[in-house]
Amino acid sequence: MARIVMKFGGTSMAGIERIRHVADRVRREAEDGNQVLVVVSAMAGETDRLVQFCREASALHDPKEYDVVVASGEQVTAGLLAMTLQNMGVNARSFMGWQLVRASGVHGNARVEKVEGAMLDDSLSGGTVAVIPGFQGVSDDGRLATLGRGGSDTSAVAIAAGLNADRCDIYTDVDGVYTTDPRIVPRARKLDAITFEEMLELAGVGAKVLQPRSVGLAMREKLPLRVLSAFEDLPGTRIVAELSGADMERNEIAGIAADRNEARVTLTRIADRPGTVAAVIGPLAEAGILVDMIVHAATQGEQASDLTFTVPRAALGQAVAVLEKARQETGYADLLTDDTVAKVSIVGVGLRSNPQLAATMFDTLAAHTINLLAVTASEIKVSALVAETDLEHAVRVLHTAFGLDAEKAA
Amino acid sequence: MARIVMKFGGTSMAGIERIRHVADRVRREAEDGNQVLVVVSAMAGETDRLVQFCREASALHDPKEYDVVVASGEQVTAGLLAMTLQNMGVNARSFMGWQLVRASGVHGNARVEKVEGAMLDDSLSGGTVAVIPGFQGVSDDGRLATLGRGGSDTSAVAIAAGLNADRCDIYTDVDGVYTTDPRIVPRARKLDAITFEEMLELAGVGAKVLQPRSVGLAMREKLPLRVLSAFEDLPGTRIVAELSGADMERNEIAGIAADRNEARVTLTRIADRPGTVAAVIGPLAEAGILVDMIVHAATQGEQASDLTFTVPRAALGQAVAVLEKARQETGYADLLTDDTVAKVSIVGVGLRSNPQLAATMFDTLAAHTINLLAVTASEIKVSALVAETDLEHAVRVLHTAFGLDAEKAA
Numbered sequence: 001m002a003r004i005v006m007k008f009g010g011t012s013m014a015g016i017e018r019i020r021h022v023a024d025r026v027r028r029e030a031e032d033g034n035q036v037l038v039v040v041s042a043m044a045g046e047t048d049r050l051v052q053f054c055r056e057a058s059a060l061h062d063p064k065e066y067d068v069v070v071a072s073g074e075q076v077t078a079g080l081l082a083m084t085l086q087n088m089g090v091n092a093r094s095f096m097g098w099q100l101v102r103a104s105g106v107h108g109n110a111r112v113e114k115v116e117g118a119m120l121d122d123s124l125s126g127g128t129v130a131v132i133p134g135f136q137g138v139s140d141d142g143r144l145a146t147l148g149r150g151g152s153d154t155s156a157v158a159i160a161a162g163l164n165a166d167r168c169d170i171y172t173d174v175d176g177v178y179t180t181d182p183r184i185v186p187r188a189r190k191l192d193a194i195t196f197e198e199m200l201e202l203a204g205v206g207a208k209v210l211q212p213r214s215v216g217l218a219m220r221e222k223l224p225l226r227v228l229s230a231f232e233d234l235p236g237t238r239i240v241a242e243l244s245g246a247d248m249e250r251n252e253i254a255g256i257a258a259d260r261n262e263a264r265v266t267l268t269r270i271a272d273r274p275g276t277v278a279a280v281i282g283p284l285a286e287a288g289i290l291v292d293m294i295v296h297a298a299t300q301g302e303q304a305s306d307l308t309f310t311v312p313r314a315a316l317g318q319a320v321a322v323l324e325k326a327r328q329e330t331g332y333a334d335l336l337t338d339d340t341v342a343k344v345s346i347v348g349v350g351l352r353s354n355p356q357l358a359a360t361m362f363d364t365l366a367a368h369t370i371n372l373l374a375v376t377a378s379e380i381k382v383s384a385l386v387a388e389t390d391l392e393h394a395v396r397v398l399h400t401a402f403g404l405d406a407e408k409a410a
Numbered sequence: 411m412a413r414i415v416m417k418f419g420g421t422s423m424a425g426i427e428r429i430r431h432v433a434d435r436v437r438r439e440a441e442d443g444n445q446v447l448v449v450v451s452a453m454a455g456e457t458d459r460l461v462q463f464c465r466e467a468s469a470l471h472d473p474k475e476y477d478v479v480v481a482s483g484e485q486v487t488a489g490l491l492a493m494t495l496q497n498m499g500v501n502a503r504s505f506m507g508w509q510l511v512r513a514s515g516v517h518g519n520a521r522v523e524k525v526e527g528a529m530l531d532d533s534l535s536g537g538t539v540a541v542i543p544g545f546q547g548v549s550d551d552g553r554l555a556t557l558g559r560g561g562s563d564t565s566a567v568a569i570a571a572g573l574n575a576d577r578c579d580i581y582t583d584v585d586g587v588y589t590t591d592p593r594i595v596p597r598a599r600k601l602d603a604i605t606f607e608e609m610l611e612l613a614g615v616g617a618k619v620l621q622p623r624s625v626g627l628a629m630r631e632k633l634p635l636r637v638l639s640a641f642e643d644l645p646g647t648r649i650v651a652e653l654s655g656a657d658m659e660r661n662e663i664a665g666i667a668a669d670r671n672e673a674r675v676t677l678t679r680i681a682d683r684p685g686t687v688a689a690v691i692g693p694l695a696e697a698g699i700l701v702d703m704i705v706h707a708a709t710q711g712e713q714a715s716d717l718t719f720t721v722p723r724a725a726l727g728q729a730v731a732v733l734e735k736a737r738q739e740t741g742y743a744d745l746l747t748d749d750t751v752a753k754v755s756i757v758g759v760g761l762r763s764n765p766q767l768a769a770t771m772f773d774t775l776a777a778h779t780i781n782l783l784a785v786t787a788s789e790i791k792v793s794a795l796v797a798e799t800d801l802e803h804a805v806r807v808l809h810t811a812f813g814l815d816a817e818k819a820a
Binding site: 016019020050053054056057058059060061062064065066067068069071072073075076078079080082083084086087093094096098099142143144 | 426429430460463464466467468469470471472474475476477478479481482483485486488489490492493494496497503504506508509552553554
């Protein structure tokens with residue numbers, strides 16, 4: 001017997017027919033003798049509908065009232081799934097976020113602080129399936145608080161951690177985590193297993209299967225996750241702390257990530273003295289602009305050199321405004337921008353031990369005459385900034401070079 | 411400065427444009443220096459949509475889960491109204507039913523037990539408008555509980571009573587309480603004032619402006635109500651404990667009620683001995699069938715006589731089944747039914763003191779050759795059962811006879 005959290009996304013909950021299908025999945029886990037908690041999203045489209053109401057009501061709305069409005073979507077699906085399960089002869093009941101999930105931080109983007117497990121423990125021990133609306137909890141001041149878009153993944157992981165679940169299964173409209181975006185590489189392969197760190201690096205660069213916050217939380221809590229199709233009976237992808245056993249034979253590179261959400265900024269002839277980089281990045285951070293790749297190498301013998309970095313494409317205009325205001329302190333000569341760049345990354349725990357992998361990446365791109373505009377590396381990821389027109393080509397040749405192509409198209 | 415509860419129905423809350431209109435009304439009351447609590451219904455059609463989901467999920471659904479699903483509609487409008495008010499520069503915040511309304515009794519049809527006033531008191535004293543979803547509270551076991559359809563009226567009155575409000579204004583899609591149904595009598599007149607008792611009698615026989623439970627509660631709490639148009643600036647109808655001042659000059663009859671929801675049952679030759687009427691009514695009551703008009707007069711010198719009564723038309727088949735089963739105990743000769751009857755009633759506090767009014771009713775109906783199938787009277791109401799085909803004619807002639815016709819059509 002295991003204690004399992006099952007999380008279903010909005011596509012899986014869109015309408016009573018699909019909810020019945022979800023209930024059937026849940027019933028099977030319960031009939032196998034497992035203690036089951038289910039975390040649900042709102043019906044697909046419902047949260048957008050509610051957000052739209054809020055926008056119409058007031059362009060700048062109070063996040064506390066926003067939370068009251070948008071939290072209702074998951075409340076509805078939780079009640080409907082509980083009654084559908086009961087109708088199938090499964091003992092089930094819903095719990096509301098305000099009854100058991102303590103949240104903190106800002107409304108509209110709160111964090112799960114604590115899950116009140118006692119009530120759930122009793123229910124599970126008595127053989128009752130617990131159905132819980134995702135994406136919400138109750139704040140210190142006793143008001144509804146939501147966790148930010150995609151927050152149901154985080155709810156599921158936090159509830160699984162708080163209730164000492166054996167694992168947390170995320171049912172979604174894809175059947176697992178792929179080696180890269182199958183729209184770019186039709187022979188992309190589904191991974192049997194991936195580490196938390198790899199998943200975080202892939203999520204951070206555009207593989208939007210799971211909310212990154214939920215992966216980080218699962219990693220801290222050492223809670224195994226699975227990503228599974230809500231529609232087909234397939235094994236999905238396990239997300240684990242470390243690869244072991246048969247998983248060890250997996251490629252050293254887990255996947256190739258593509259990210260078009262990049263714009264490049266170059267400040268020319270910045271003085272080479274302590275504090276100039278900080279003088280650039282500081283004002284951007286204060287404005288809430290996330291600076292990603294930073295390339296700055298002082299040229300020997302020169303008094304000044306260029307600083308290049310990337311920002312999210314949508315923030316480019318704001319970044320330019322901030323930098324123009326800070327020109328005095330930073331003292332650059334020219335401010336150059338380019339929003340036709342993109343980032344390709346190789347991600348894999350193998351990068352820790354095998355320096356040849358990064359070399360293979362650069363050799364492969366060079367062999368295909370793909371120009372590198374900037375390069376950065378972290379422990380398990382190497383990223384190259386390329387012209388956006390080169391992006392898909394780069395992904396394809398790297399996918400082949402690292403032996404990730406499946407025998408036939410997905 | 412007064413403390414006011416304003417309640418808005420689903421038609422008034424249907425969409426952001428209308429919510430803005432409601433907010434404008436609320437703003438004016440707040441700017442007049444009043445402490446304002448607003449109780450809101452779900453957007454028109456939303457509760458039906460949610461109920462339909464529940465029906466599809468499970469024909470026989472758990473009322474606790476039903477409550478979770480349907481309570482969401484008012485949560486949405488409460489949040490939206492609060493943010494719309496804030497956008498207009500009015501201090502406002504929403505409170506949820508589970509934060510302050512304790513309910514008891516069965517889920518899906520709970521009663522308001524207590525309103526936790528301290529939090530609201532603080533908010534109102536600080537000049538903040540409180541917006542509260544109607545129709546819901548929290549049960550003893552800490553779960554969401556709804557009050558039954560139309561329950562937002564009852565929420566509003568309970569909150570007004572619990573917070574010692576000076577009055578409770580019910581904004582709706584009609585502009586007040588009329589002397590009769592304007593679809594039957596185009597010259598029906600809006601009443602300036604009506605007593606609680608009259609309103610209850612009119613509501614009980616088909617004037618569906620307010621949920622009867624809310625009127626009964628206001629009467630017990632001696633809380634003045636007003637029924638007002640949500641769309642036009644008109645004075646509406648005051649509902650008061652006793653008529654006074656200028657209201658005393660109102661007609662002795664407040665209105666004429668029409669009710670088609672009647673079916674007649676006659677049991678012939680029931681033995682004239684103690685307990686036979688009880689033997690008939692008892693099993694019907696046990697089956698949850700409300701027996702309305704009862705006419706039974708023992709004929710002098712006979713050992714047996716007929717018993718006639720009415721039941722809701724939809725319950726006629728069930729009533730016949732119950733009575734056939736109880737034939738042994740009741741010992742009637744024949745069971746006759748008629749579902750083409752209807753009830754016309756005159757309602758007014760004048761009936762207490764002026765016996766001529768009932769006589770005028772019978773004279774008027776007789777003068778128009780409308781046959782009386784049964785007659786009952788309570789303290790402030792006289793009802794006549796007539797053929798359904800006579801109903802509208804009866805309402806019109808009585809409306810004229812009691813001087814209720816307006817100068818021109820409504």
